[in-house]
Amino acid sequence: DAGVTQSPTHLIKTRGQHVTLRCSPISGHKSVSWYQQVLGQGPQFIFQYYEKEERGRGNFPDRFSARQFPNYSSELNVNALLLGDSALYLCASNLGQQQYFGPGTRLTVT
């Protein structure tokens, strides 16, 4: 069973750069959510998309943006990276209230 996939697994970026993270939901799921998890904390909600429309947005600056494609995969973009953006970024594939999480992308900003 193909679960939620995320790419890349890890990446290292420099302050000021831009990053794109990718997520493929479970086949048949039309909604994805993005979370940021800083070490020692629970996941923090960034965005939710359903059928390519933004359905929810957390308390993150405009440097964070996302989109969902016709095949329901999604990208999270972060511009002008700051050291504080270093975190594990989780994607969840949603079916109703059930969320299935991917393995995450570990982003390190130096």
Next chain:
Amino acid sequence: AQRVTQPEKLLSVFKGAPVELKCNYSYSGSPELFWYVQYSRQRLQLLLRHISRESIKGFTADLNKGETSFHLKKPFAQEEDSAMYYCALNNNNDMRFGAGTRLTVKP
């Protein structure tokens, strides 16, 4: 503001002992509450949700609106229960997670 609080970062019990992981929330409406678990080297996964009133792996959680709590309980802890546990509240597609409690069950 909607908020989830897990007061214990770490909890350690012996195998066979009862375990309770605390979760308190603040929310103005009717909350939808969940418990998620992350075992070592595995993905975050749903353990149970209050609306289902189910028992998963021997765990139960009761919503107490008066005390605004959703504590997770198991009468007899097992070593395989050792994991990170997160309480979460769904606020109109905005899922709020607590900081998590690391449960260690000692042999």
